Amino acid sequence: MFDQLSALPADPLLGLISIYRDDTNPNKVDLGVGVYRDETGHTAIMSAIQKAARQHMETEDSKTYIGPQGVPGFVSGIKSLVFGTASSALSNQRVAGIQTPGGCGALRVGAELLKRVKGELTIWVSDPTWANHIPLMKSAGLEIKPYPYFNIETGAVNFEAMDAQLAKLGPNDIVLLHGCCHNPTGADLSFENWQQVAKRASEQGFIPFVDIAYQGLGDGLEEDVKGIRYLSEQVEELIVATSCSKNFGLYRERTGCLMIQTKNSEQADAIQTQIQDVARANYSMSPAYGGYLVDIILSNDALRTEWKNELDSMALRVKSLRSGLLENIQQQGIDKDFSFITQQKGMFSYLGINIEQVRQLRNEFSIYMADSSRINVAGLNTQCLEYVAKALKSVL
Numbered sequence: 001m002f003d004q005l006s007a008l009p010a011d012p013l014l015g016l017i018s019i020y021r022d023d024t025n026p027n028k029v030d031l032g033v034g035v036y037r038d039e040t041g042h043t044a045i046m047s048a049i050q051k052a053a054r055q056h057m058e059t060e061d062s063k064t065y066i067g068p069q070g071v072p073g074f075v076s077g078i079k080s081l082v083f084g085t086a087s088s089a090l091s092n093q094r095v096a097g098i099q100t101p102g103g104c105g106a107l108r109v110g111a112e113l114l115k116r117v118k119g120e121l122t123i124w125v126s127d128p129t130w131a132n133h134i135p136l137m138k139s140a141g142l143e144i145k146p147y148p149y150f151n152i153e154t155g156a157v158n159f160e161a162m163d164a165q166l167a168k169l170g171p172n173d174i175v176l177l178h179g180c181c182h183n184p185t186g187a188d189l190s191f192e193n194w195q196q197v198a199k200r201a202s203e204q205g206f207i208p209f210v211d212i213a214y215q216g217l218g219d220g221l222e223e224d225v226k227g228i229r230y231l232s233e234q235v236e237e238l239i240v241a242t243s244c245s246k247n248f249g250l251y252r253e254r255t256g257c258l259m260i261q262t263k264n265s266e267q268a269d270a271i272q273t274q275i276q277d278v279a280r281a282n283y284s285m286s287p288a289y290g291g292y293l294v295d296i297i298l299s300n301d302a303l304r305t306e307w308k309n310e311l312d313s314m315a316l317r318v319k320s321l322r323s324g325l326l327e328n329i330q331q332q333g334i335d336k337d338f339s340f341i342t343q344q345k346g347m348f349s350y351l352g353i354n355i356e357q358v359r360q361l362r363n364e365f366s367i368y369m370a371d372s373s374r375i376n377v378a379g380l381n382t383q384c385l386e387y388v389a390k391a392l393k394s395v396l
Protein backbone atom coordinates (compact mmCIF):
# COMPACT_ATOMS: atom_id res chain seq x y z
CA MET A 1 0.00 0.00 0.00
CA PHE A 2 2.60 2.55 1.05
CA ASP A 3 4.63 2.09 -2.09
CA GLN A 4 2.06 4.34 -3.76
CA LEU A 5 3.38 7.27 -1.74
CA SER A 6 6.67 8.92 -2.62
CA ALA A 7 8.88 11.23 -0.57
CA LEU A 8 7.87 14.90 -0.46
CA PRO A 9 10.23 17.88 -0.74
CA ALA A 10 11.35 19.43 2.56
CA ASP A 11 9.10 22.10 4.12
CA PRO A 12 10.09 25.47 2.59
CA LEU A 13 10.79 26.97 6.03
CA LEU A 14 11.44 24.13 8.47
CA GLY A 15 13.65 22.39 5.88
CA LEU A 16 16.15 25.23 6.25
CA ILE A 17 16.89 24.26 9.88
CA SER A 18 18.82 21.11 8.99
CA ILE A 19 20.67 22.48 5.93
CA TYR A 20 21.84 25.41 8.03
CA ARG A 21 22.88 23.13 10.88
CA ASP A 22 24.98 20.97 8.54
CA ASP A 23 26.82 23.96 7.03
CA THR A 24 30.35 24.13 8.48
CA ASN A 25 31.12 27.71 7.33
CA PRO A 26 31.94 29.69 10.53
CA ASN A 27 30.41 32.81 8.92
CA LYS A 28 27.05 31.20 8.24
CA VAL A 29 23.99 33.35 8.92
CA ASP A 30 20.53 31.91 9.60
CA LEU A 31 17.79 34.20 8.34
CA GLY A 32 15.42 31.30 7.67
CA VAL A 33 12.80 30.11 10.13
CA GLY A 34 10.98 32.81 12.08
CA VAL A 35 12.52 32.37 15.50
CA TYR A 36 13.70 35.26 17.66
CA ARG A 37 17.44 35.14 18.38
CA ASP A 38 19.61 37.27 20.62
CA GLU A 39 22.93 38.87 19.64
CA THR A 40 24.70 35.50 20.10
CA GLY A 41 22.19 33.67 17.90
CA HIS A 42 20.56 31.96 20.87
CA THR A 43 16.82 31.63 21.40
CA ALA A 44 16.75 32.02 25.15
CA ILE A 45 13.81 31.10 27.38
CA MET A 46 12.23 34.39 28.46
CA SER A 47 12.90 35.19 32.13
CA ALA A 48 9.19 35.43 33.04
CA ILE A 49 8.63 32.02 31.43
CA GLN A 50 11.46 30.54 33.52
CA LYS A 51 9.91 31.93 36.70
CA ALA A 52 6.42 30.76 35.72
CA ALA A 53 7.82 27.29 34.97
CA ARG A 54 9.38 27.06 38.44
CA GLN A 55 6.14 28.19 40.05
CA HIS A 56 4.15 25.72 37.99
CA MET A 57 6.47 22.85 38.87
CA GLU A 58 6.04 23.57 42.56
CA THR A 59 2.27 23.83 42.43
CA GLU A 60 1.10 21.32 39.80
CA ASP A 61 -0.11 18.25 41.65
CA SER A 62 -1.81 16.25 38.91
CA LYS A 63 -1.46 15.38 35.25
CA THR A 64 -5.08 14.47 34.74
CA TYR A 65 -6.93 15.85 31.73
CA ILE A 66 -7.72 19.54 31.82
CA GLY A 67 -10.80 19.46 29.59
CA PRO A 68 -11.47 20.36 25.99
CA GLN A 69 -11.19 24.14 26.32
CA GLY A 70 -7.63 24.00 27.64
CA VAL A 71 -6.41 26.03 30.62
CA PRO A 72 -9.37 28.37 31.34
CA GLY A 73 -7.19 31.19 32.71
CA PHE A 74 -5.04 31.00 29.59
CA VAL A 75 -8.01 31.37 27.25
CA SER A 76 -9.48 34.31 29.17
CA GLY A 77 -6.02 35.92 29.50
CA ILE A 78 -5.38 35.70 25.75
CA LYS A 79 -8.86 37.00 24.97
CA SER A 80 -8.12 40.14 27.00
CA LEU A 81 -4.62 40.48 25.58
CA VAL A 82 -5.97 40.46 22.04
CA PHE A 83 -9.45 42.01 22.30
CA GLY A 84 -8.59 44.36 25.18
CA THR A 85 -10.23 44.73 28.57
CA ALA A 86 -12.66 47.33 27.14
CA SER A 87 -13.95 44.98 24.44
CA SER A 88 -17.73 45.00 24.14
CA ALA A 89 -17.65 41.57 22.48
CA LEU A 90 -15.90 40.19 25.57
CA SER A 91 -18.14 41.92 28.08
CA ASN A 92 -21.19 40.63 26.19
CA GLN A 93 -19.73 37.13 26.19
CA ARG A 94 -19.77 36.92 22.44
CA VAL A 95 -16.32 35.31 22.10
CA ALA A 96 -15.83 31.54 22.19
CA GLY A 97 -12.27 30.39 22.74
CA ILE A 98 -10.11 27.31 22.95
CA GLN A 99 -6.46 26.62 23.68
CA THR A 100 -4.83 25.00 20.66
CA PRO A 101 -1.57 23.27 19.77
CA GLY A 102 0.17 26.45 18.56
CA GLY A 103 -1.10 29.02 16.10
CA CYS A 104 -1.23 26.27 13.46
CA GLY A 105 -3.71 24.36 15.62
CA ALA A 106 -5.83 27.50 15.98
CA LEU A 107 -5.85 28.07 12.23
CA ARG A 108 -6.73 24.46 11.57
CA VAL A 109 -9.56 24.27 14.12
CA GLY A 110 -10.88 27.56 12.69
CA ALA A 111 -10.72 26.12 9.17
CA GLU A 112 -12.53 22.95 10.21
CA LEU A 113 -15.21 24.97 11.95
CA LEU A 114 -15.76 26.85 8.68
CA LYS A 115 -16.01 23.50 6.89
CA ARG A 116 -19.02 22.74 9.11
CA VAL A 117 -20.84 25.83 7.90
CA LYS A 118 -23.27 25.26 5.02
CA GLY A 119 -22.29 26.67 1.64
CA GLU A 120 -19.15 26.73 -0.47
CA LEU A 121 -16.78 29.02 1.34
CA THR A 122 -13.65 30.54 -0.12
CA ILE A 123 -10.74 31.64 2.02
CA TRP A 124 -8.89 34.61 0.58
CA VAL A 125 -5.22 34.86 1.54
CA SER A 126 -2.81 37.72 0.96
CA ASP A 127 -0.45 37.38 -1.99
CA PRO A 128 2.04 36.41 -0.65
CA THR A 129 1.17 34.81 2.65
CA TRP A 130 2.89 32.59 5.22
CA ALA A 131 4.02 29.39 3.46
CA ASN A 132 1.92 27.16 5.73
CA HIS A 133 -1.38 29.04 5.45
CA ILE A 134 -2.36 27.44 2.17
CA PRO A 135 -1.58 23.78 3.05
CA LEU A 136 -3.25 24.23 6.46
CA MET A 137 -6.48 25.58 5.04
CA LYS A 138 -6.47 23.39 1.96
CA SER A 139 -6.07 20.18 3.90
CA ALA A 140 -9.18 21.14 5.87
CA GLY A 141 -10.93 21.03 2.48
CA LEU A 142 -11.45 24.75 1.92
CA GLU A 143 -11.04 26.59 -1.34
CA ILE A 144 -8.21 29.14 -1.27
CA LYS A 145 -7.77 32.19 -3.46
CA PRO A 146 -5.21 35.01 -3.26
CA TYR A 147 -6.01 38.70 -2.92
CA PRO A 148 -3.45 41.31 -4.06
CA TYR A 149 -1.46 42.60 -1.11
CA PHE A 150 2.18 43.43 -1.63
CA ASN A 151 3.88 45.85 -4.00
CA ILE A 152 7.32 44.37 -4.59
CA GLU A 153 8.57 47.65 -6.10
CA THR A 154 7.84 49.72 -2.99
CA GLY A 155 8.05 47.00 -0.33
CA ALA A 156 4.70 48.25 0.99
CA VAL A 157 1.05 47.15 0.91
CA ASN A 158 -0.81 47.74 -2.34
CA PHE A 159 -4.00 48.59 -0.52
CA GLU A 160 -5.81 49.95 -3.55
CA ALA A 161 -5.59 46.57 -5.29
CA MET A 162 -6.48 44.70 -2.09
CA ASP A 163 -9.49 46.90 -1.45
CA ALA A 164 -10.71 46.47 -5.04
CA GLN A 165 -10.74 42.70 -4.46
CA LEU A 166 -12.48 42.99 -1.07
CA ALA A 167 -15.20 45.07 -2.74
CA LYS A 168 -16.11 42.04 -4.87
CA LEU A 169 -16.50 39.57 -1.97
CA GLY A 170 -19.65 38.42 -0.25
CA PRO A 171 -21.04 36.37 2.66
CA ASN A 172 -19.46 33.12 1.43
CA ASP A 173 -16.00 34.58 1.65
CA ILE A 174 -13.52 34.56 4.50
CA VAL A 175 -10.57 36.97 4.40
CA LEU A 176 -7.43 35.83 6.16
CA LEU A 177 -5.55 38.86 7.49
CA HIS A 178 -2.26 39.14 9.37
CA GLY A 179 -2.96 41.02 12.62
CA CYS A 180 0.51 42.60 12.60
CA CYS A 181 4.06 41.91 11.42
CA HIS A 182 2.93 40.41 8.10
CA ASN A 183 4.63 37.12 7.36
CA PRO A 184 6.49 37.00 4.96
CA THR A 185 6.71 40.64 3.88
CA GLY A 186 6.76 42.76 7.06
CA ALA A 187 4.41 45.15 5.23
CA ASP A 188 1.46 45.89 7.54
CA LEU A 189 -1.94 47.44 6.99
CA SER A 190 -2.17 50.98 8.36
CA PHE A 191 -4.95 51.77 10.84
CA GLU A 192 -6.82 53.55 8.00
CA ASN A 193 -6.52 50.35 5.95
CA TRP A 194 -8.04 48.34 8.84
CA GLN A 195 -10.90 50.82 8.98
CA GLN A 196 -11.55 50.29 5.30
CA VAL A 197 -11.37 46.49 5.68
CA ALA A 198 -13.94 46.72 8.49
CA LYS A 199 -16.19 48.87 6.29
CA ARG A 200 -15.93 46.39 3.41
CA ALA A 201 -16.61 43.44 5.75
CA SER A 202 -19.76 45.13 7.09
CA GLU A 203 -20.96 46.13 3.63
CA GLN A 204 -20.09 42.95 1.75
CA GLY A 205 -20.74 40.47 4.55
CA PHE A 206 -17.45 38.57 4.38
CA ILE A 207 -15.88 37.32 7.62
CA PRO A 208 -12.39 38.46 8.64
CA PHE A 209 -10.14 35.68 9.95
CA VAL A 210 -7.13 37.28 11.64
CA ASP A 211 -3.93 35.37 12.27
CA ILE A 212 -1.83 37.15 14.87
CA ALA A 213 1.40 35.35 15.67
CA TYR A 214 3.65 38.31 16.51
CA GLN A 215 1.72 40.54 18.92
CA GLY A 216 4.25 42.75 20.68
CA LEU A 217 7.03 42.29 18.15
CA GLY A 218 5.93 45.16 15.93
CA ASP A 219 4.98 48.47 17.52
CA GLY A 220 4.02 47.10 20.95
CA LEU A 221 1.47 44.84 22.64
CA GLU A 222 -1.40 47.33 22.43
CA GLU A 223 -0.49 48.99 19.13
CA ASP A 224 -0.19 45.65 17.31
CA VAL A 225 -3.83 44.75 17.99
CA LYS A 226 -5.39 48.11 17.12
CA GLY A 227 -6.63 46.69 13.81
CA ILE A 228 -8.20 43.59 15.37
CA ARG A 229 -9.84 45.63 18.12
CA TYR A 230 -11.30 48.04 15.61
CA LEU A 231 -12.62 45.15 13.50
CA SER A 232 -14.11 43.53 16.59
CA GLU A 233 -16.15 46.66 17.33
CA GLN A 234 -17.29 47.09 13.73
CA VAL A 235 -18.23 43.60 12.59
CA GLU A 236 -20.46 41.03 14.23
CA GLU A 237 -18.48 37.92 13.41
CA LEU A 238 -14.73 37.55 13.51
CA ILE A 239 -12.21 34.72 13.83
CA VAL A 240 -8.84 35.22 15.52
CA ALA A 241 -6.00 32.70 15.70
CA THR A 242 -3.12 33.60 17.96
CA SER A 243 0.21 32.03 18.84
CA CYS A 244 2.45 32.23 21.90
CA SER A 245 5.45 30.86 20.01
CA LYS A 246 7.16 34.19 19.41
CA ASN A 247 5.89 36.64 22.01
CA PHE A 248 6.22 34.16 24.89
CA GLY A 249 9.03 32.20 23.18
CA LEU A 250 7.06 28.97 23.67
CA TYR A 251 7.73 27.56 20.19
CA ARG A 252 8.06 23.86 20.98
CA GLU A 253 5.36 23.93 23.66
CA ARG A 254 2.80 24.50 20.89
CA THR A 255 0.65 27.07 22.62
CA GLY A 256 -2.02 28.96 20.73
CA CYS A 257 -5.60 30.11 21.01
CA LEU A 258 -8.57 30.26 18.68
CA MET A 259 -11.22 32.88 19.37
CA ILE A 260 -14.52 33.17 17.54
CA GLN A 261 -16.54 36.35 17.93
CA THR A 262 -20.23 35.69 17.29
CA LYS A 263 -23.42 37.75 17.07
CA ASN A 264 -24.58 37.01 20.61
CA SER A 265 -23.71 35.00 23.69
CA GLU A 266 -26.04 32.09 22.79
CA GLN A 267 -24.17 31.65 19.53
CA ALA A 268 -20.85 31.90 21.35
CA ASP A 269 -21.98 29.06 23.65
CA ALA A 270 -22.93 26.95 20.64
CA ILE A 271 -19.67 27.69 18.83
CA GLN A 272 -17.74 26.82 22.00
CA THR A 273 -19.14 23.28 21.78
CA GLN A 274 -18.37 23.13 18.05
CA ILE A 275 -14.70 24.08 18.35
CA GLN A 276 -14.24 21.73 21.28
CA ASP A 277 -15.80 19.00 19.15
CA VAL A 278 -13.42 19.78 16.25
CA ALA A 279 -10.50 19.48 18.65
CA ARG A 280 -11.83 16.26 20.18
CA ALA A 281 -12.18 14.68 16.75
CA ASN A 282 -8.61 15.61 15.82
CA TYR A 283 -6.34 15.52 18.85
CA SER A 284 -8.79 15.42 21.77
CA MET A 285 -7.34 18.40 23.63
CA SER A 286 -4.38 20.71 23.54
CA PRO A 287 -1.22 20.10 25.58
CA ALA A 288 -1.65 22.15 28.76
CA TYR A 289 1.86 23.16 29.79
CA GLY A 290 2.38 26.36 27.75
CA GLY A 291 -1.11 27.54 28.67
CA TYR A 292 -0.33 27.22 32.37
CA LEU A 293 2.83 29.30 32.01
CA VAL A 294 1.09 32.05 30.06
CA ASP A 295 -1.77 32.07 32.56
CA ILE A 296 0.68 32.47 35.46
CA ILE A 297 2.40 35.41 33.71
CA LEU A 298 -0.76 37.22 32.61
CA SER A 299 -2.34 36.99 36.04
CA ASN A 300 0.65 38.20 38.03
CA ASP A 301 1.45 41.93 37.75
CA ALA A 302 5.18 41.61 38.40
CA LEU A 303 5.68 38.72 35.98
CA ARG A 304 3.51 40.38 33.37
CA THR A 305 5.62 43.54 33.55
CA GLU A 306 8.83 41.53 33.35
CA TRP A 307 7.52 39.67 30.30
CA LYS A 308 6.34 42.86 28.60
CA ASN A 309 9.68 44.58 29.20
CA GLU A 310 11.60 41.68 27.71
CA LEU A 311 9.24 41.55 24.73
CA ASP A 312 9.64 45.30 24.20
CA SER A 313 13.40 44.93 24.24
CA MET A 314 13.20 42.10 21.68
CA ALA A 315 11.10 44.30 19.40
CA LEU A 316 13.54 47.15 19.86
CA ARG A 317 16.48 44.93 18.95
CA VAL A 318 14.77 43.86 15.73
CA LYS A 319 14.12 47.52 14.89
CA SER A 320 17.76 48.43 15.45
CA LEU A 321 18.87 45.47 13.29
CA ARG A 322 16.63 46.81 10.53
CA SER A 323 18.35 50.21 10.72
CA GLY A 324 21.77 48.56 10.95
CA LEU A 325 21.13 46.41 7.89
CA LEU A 326 19.89 49.35 5.85
CA GLU A 327 22.88 51.45 6.90
CA ASN A 328 25.30 48.72 5.87
CA ILE A 329 23.52 48.19 2.55
CA GLN A 330 23.70 51.91 1.85
CA GLN A 331 27.42 51.96 2.74
CA GLN A 332 28.00 49.30 0.09
CA GLY A 333 26.56 51.69 -2.49
CA ILE A 334 24.04 49.12 -3.75
CA ASP A 335 22.03 50.50 -6.63
CA LYS A 336 18.61 49.45 -5.28
CA ASP A 337 16.47 51.20 -2.73
CA PHE A 338 16.16 49.01 0.36
CA SER A 339 14.69 51.71 2.59
CA PHE A 340 11.53 49.59 2.95
CA ILE A 341 13.52 47.47 5.44
CA THR A 342 13.10 50.11 8.14
CA GLN A 343 9.46 50.77 7.27
CA GLN A 344 8.37 47.16 7.58
CA LYS A 345 7.31 45.70 10.92
CA GLY A 346 8.14 42.64 12.95
CA MET A 347 10.61 39.89 12.30
CA PHE A 348 10.38 39.62 8.53
CA SER A 349 11.42 41.53 5.48
CA TYR A 350 11.09 40.58 1.85
CA LEU A 351 14.31 41.51 0.08
CA GLY A 352 12.75 41.26 -3.37
CA ILE A 353 15.72 39.41 -4.89
CA ASN A 354 15.25 36.46 -7.21
CA ILE A 355 15.61 32.77 -6.46
CA GLU A 356 19.03 32.54 -8.18
CA GLN A 357 20.31 35.33 -5.95
CA VAL A 358 18.82 33.63 -2.87
CA ARG A 359 20.61 30.40 -3.85
CA GLN A 360 23.86 32.24 -4.53
CA LEU A 361 23.72 33.80 -1.06
CA ARG A 362 23.23 30.34 0.38
CA ASN A 363 25.82 28.50 -1.72
CA GLU A 364 28.57 31.12 -1.81
CA PHE A 365 28.08 32.96 1.49
CA SER A 366 26.17 30.51 3.72
CA ILE A 367 23.42 33.09 4.21
CA TYR A 368 20.14 31.24 4.57
CA MET A 369 16.71 32.67 3.83
CA ALA A 370 13.40 31.43 2.41
CA ASP A 371 13.31 31.01 -1.38
CA SER A 372 10.89 33.92 -1.57
CA SER A 373 13.78 36.14 -0.27
CA ARG A 374 12.06 36.55 3.09
CA ILE A 375 14.62 37.19 5.81
CA ASN A 376 14.13 36.75 9.53
CA VAL A 377 15.64 40.05 10.69
CA ALA A 378 15.96 38.64 14.23
CA GLY A 379 18.52 36.15 12.86
CA LEU A 380 20.96 39.02 12.17
CA ASN A 381 23.42 40.39 14.73
CA THR A 382 25.64 43.45 14.76
CA GLN A 383 28.68 41.33 13.80
CA CYS A 384 27.24 39.98 10.56
CA LEU A 385 25.53 43.08 9.15
CA GLU A 386 28.49 44.12 7.01
CA TYR A 387 29.05 40.55 5.80
CA VAL A 388 25.40 40.24 4.75
CA ALA A 389 25.40 43.65 3.03
CA LYS A 390 28.62 42.81 1.13
CA ALA A 391 27.21 39.44 0.07
CA LEU A 392 24.03 41.15 -1.11
CA LYS A 393 26.06 43.62 -3.16
CA SER A 394 27.97 40.75 -4.68
CA VAL A 395 24.84 38.85 -5.83
CA LEU A 396 23.10 41.96 -7.07
Ligand code: LMR
Pocket residue numbers: 013014032033034035130132183
Ligand atom coordinates in the same frame (compact mmCIF):
# COMPACT_ATOMS: atom_id res chain seq x y z
C1 LMR B 1 8.03 30.99 10.16
O1 LMR B 1 7.24 31.59 9.44
O2 LMR B 1 9.21 30.82 9.84
C2 LMR B 1 7.58 30.46 11.49
O3 LMR B 1 6.26 30.81 11.71
C3 LMR B 1 7.84 29.02 11.67
C4 LMR B 1 6.93 28.14 10.89
O4 LMR B 1 6.28 27.29 11.49
O5 LMR B 1 6.85 28.28 9.66
